Amino acid sequence: MTLTQFAALNLRRNPLRTLLTVTGVAVAVVAFLMLRTVVWAYNVAAEAAVPDRMVTRHKVTFIMPLPKRYIDEVRATPGVKDATWASWWGGREPNHPTDFFATLAVDPDTYFRVTDEMVVDPADLQAWKEDRQGAIVGDMLAKKFGWKKGDTVRLESQFFDGLYEFHVTGFYTATRKTVDRQTFIFHWAYLNEKVPADARETIGWIVSRTDGNPTEIGRKVDAMFDVKDVQTISQDEATFNRSFLAGFSAILAAINVVSIVILLIMMMILGNTVAMGVRERTAEYGVLRAIGFLPRHVVTLVLSEAATLGLAGGALGLALAYPIVELGIGRFVEENLAGFFPYFRISEGNALAGFVLALCLAGVAAIIPAVQAGRLKVIEALRRIA
Amino acid sequence: MSSTPAEPLVRLRNIKKTFFRGKEPVRVLDGLSLDVPAGSFEALMGPSGSGKSTLLNLIAGLDRPTEGEVVVGNKTISAMSESELARWRADNVGFVFQSFNLIPVMTAEQNVELPLLLTKLSKSERLQRARTALKVVGLADRVDHYPRQLSGGQEQRVAIARAIVNDPRIIIADEPTGDLDRQSADDVLTLLGRLNTELGKTIFMVTHDPAAAERATTRRRLNKGVLE
Numbered sequence: 001m002t003l004t005q006f007a008a009l010n011l012r013r014n015p016l017r018t019l020l021t022v023t024g025v026a027v028a029v030v031a032f033l034m035l036r037t038v039v040w041a042y043n044v045a046a047e048a049a050v051p052d053r054m055v056t057r058h059k060v061t062f063i064m065p066l067p068k069r070y071i072d073e074v075r076a077t078p079g080v081k082d083a084t085w086a087s088w089w090g091g092r093e094p095n096h097p098t099d100f101f102a103t104l105a106v107d108p109d110t111y112f113r114v115t116d117e118m119v120v121d122p123a124d125l126q127a128w129k130e131d132r133q134g135a136i137v138g139d140m141l142a143k144k145f146g147w148k149k150g151d152t153v154r155l156e157s158q159f160f161d162g163l164y165e166f167h168v169t170g171f172y173t174a175t176r177k178t179v180d181r182q183t184f185i186f187h188w189a190y191l192n193e194k195v196p197a198d199a200r201e202t203i204g205w206i207v208s209r210t211d212g213n214p215t216e217i218g219r220k221v222d223a224m225f226d227v228k229d230v231q232t233i234s235q236d237e238a239t240f241n242r243s244f245l246a247g248f249s250a251i252l253a254a255i256n257v258v259s260i261v262i263l264l265i266m267m268m269i270l271g272n273t274v275a276m277g278v279r280e281r282t283a284e285y286g287v288l289r290a291i292g293f294l295p296r297h298v299v300t301l302v303l304s305e306a307a308t309l310g311l312a313g314g315a316l317g318l319a320l321a322y323p324i325v326e327l328g329i330g331r332f333v334e335e336n337l338a339g340f341f342p343y344f345r346i347s348e349g350n351a352l353a354g355f356v357l358a359l360c361l362a363g364v365a366a367i368i369p370a371v372q373a374g375r376l377k378v379i380e381a382l383r384r385i386a
Numbered sequence: 387m388s389s390t391p392a393e394p395l396v397r398l399r400n401i402k403k404t405f406f407r408g409k410e411p412v413r414v415l416d417g418l419s420l421d422v423p424a425g426s427f428e429a430l431m432g433p434s435g436s437g438k439s440t441l442l443n444l445i446a447g448l449d450r451p452t453e454g455e456v457v458v459g460n461k462t463i464s465a466m467s468e469s470e471l472a473r474w475r476a477d478n479v480g481f482v483f484q485s486f487n488l489i490p491v492m493t494a495e496q497n498v499e500l501p502l503l504l505t506k507l508s509k510s511e512r513l514q515r516a517r518t519a520l521k522v523v524g525l526a527d528r529v530d531h532y533p534r535q536l537s538g539g540q541e542q543r544v545a546i547a548r549a550i551v552n553d554p555r556i557i558i559a560d561e562p563t564g565d566l567d568r569q570s571a572d573d574v575l576t577l578l579g580r581l582n583t584e585l586g587k588t589i590f591m592v593t594h595d596p597a598a599a600e601r602a603t604t605r606r607r608l609n610k611g612v613l614e
Contacts, residue, residue: 002503006492288500
């Protein structure tokens with residue numbers, strides 16, 4: 001037997017209290033991991049950008065369009081190897097108006113060449129290019145709505161009147177997990193011919209592949225359009241993604257605060273349990289001190305007991321969080337909120353943080369009761385026996 | 387009465403101990419001096435508040451006198467620091483308490499092993515010594531029993547095994563039969579007597595029970611902090 005084993009044995013004194021405390025810690029760890037996963041999933045899309053890719057948008061705001069003619073000038077800029085464009089259409093399935101998914105009107109000749117993390121069967125891609133009303137659909141979106149190749153799909157837009165008819169010509173998958181596989185992609189030309197005259201010949205943003213220095217090339221592009229009717233801002237893809245997500249920063253900050261509050265609650269649960277145990281065992285600590293245990297042994301005993309609780313709670317929390325996210329919430333979020341969270345899973349970093357924090361905060365929670373137990377006067381503690 | 391060895395094991399010189407009740411000083415021991423030879427079985431008696439437990443605590447190195455000197459063997463324990471005293475107690479003193487004070491979540495063997503965690507003995511050596519101690523107290527067949535599975539007398543014998551497992555020179559027994567029935571008390575007193583006569587342990591026992599005190603080789607009576 002060692003002091004650590006002694007500490008672990010102490011947890012068997014009041015099994016119900018130990019069970020409730022470990023469960024409390026586990027629930028806190030699960031809640032912490034959920035919230036951290038929201039923040040992580042939001043950021044992971046930004047961090048998983050392609051380094052040589054550059055995005056050019058309207059200088060004022062992302063939602064204001066650029067003249068379509070800008071694409072030619074961007075393509076002509078030294079350092080730009082390839083460029084394509086896309087427009088946000090705001091489409092939705094009329095029978096499921098609350099089911100959000102992204103709908104992009106793009107240039108069929110170049111879009112999948114520039115965004116090569118999206119993979120389309122070459123034959124399907126060719127068929128799509130040849131069908132003006134063709135659509136390439138993310139495989140998860142197709143699965144969600146039961147769309148098959150050759151189906152005719154009618155969608156409406158939040159911005160333009162009427163129903164638009166599309167032919168599902170193929171599906172795309174992705175080379176990495178952080179790519180949204182629920183986007184509906186169709187010909188920009190089809191959109192351009194149907195929208196009102198004042199909205200024609202405009203595009204949402206330009207995506208370019210560069211020779212490796214998107215920031216420098218972006219400066220040249222922006223300088224070129226500075227003297228034009230519409231000014232632009234060009235950013236490497238990671239910066240663009242981050243600025244796109246910046247609008248949610250207040251929400252993310254709030255989530256971070258809540259996750260810290262959860263940890264504090266967890267710490268108080270542990271601290272209370274340890275303090276109760278110390279109070280009940282004052283006489284026992286007196287006996288230990290009498291037979292030669294030093295204050296540091298008693299402190300170690302109390303801290304080990306708290307650490308064991310934290311360890312058990314952290315492990316149980318992880319054991320619960322993984323199936324909850326992997327088999328439940330994660331799948332649901334990826335299927336229904338892919339535009340925001342294409343990949344909603346517990347990262348190794350967050351799992352480690354949850355576990356280590358449970359362990360460390362257990363130690364912190366036990367510091368005061370441990371020190372009090374260590375400072376106990378032997379005679380006074382033994383008087384409790386009497 | 388046993389024969390008195392020439393060299394005293396415990397020497398107390400002009401011991402005074404004062405506690406404070408609020409701001410008011412209360413003198414519990416008043417100039418007490420005492421020589422106790424090695425191998426003695428001492429019974430300390432006296433009314434409540436007479437200073438028995440205080441005297442026991444001073445001899446055990448659990449407390450220090452306000453004035454005076456406590457020497458055990460060749461060590462002046464009254465001059466030791468807290469940590470020195472703790473180490474000294476681990477090597478030299480075994481404790482038996484009225485209410486046994488075993489750890490309820492540990493088996494008899496683990497309870498007895500407890501003081502040995504402070505030594506450098508290997509696990510197998512610790513277990514061997516714990517089993518030997520349990521054998522000495524007649525509980526070799528109860529090593530895996532938890533305190534709740536033992537009778538009061540058996541619990542106190544486990545406590546005695548814990549007190550002797552590190553082979554101390556002194557055993558401090560504070561009302562060791564106070565929570566026991568007569569038969570169990572007799573068994574425990576017989577066991578303490580054997581530890582005294584067969585293993586040469588010096589025993590200090592506080593008791594209110596005259597029958598228990600009769601089993602000691604020396605009986606001392608304290609009254610108002612002074613030995614009568």
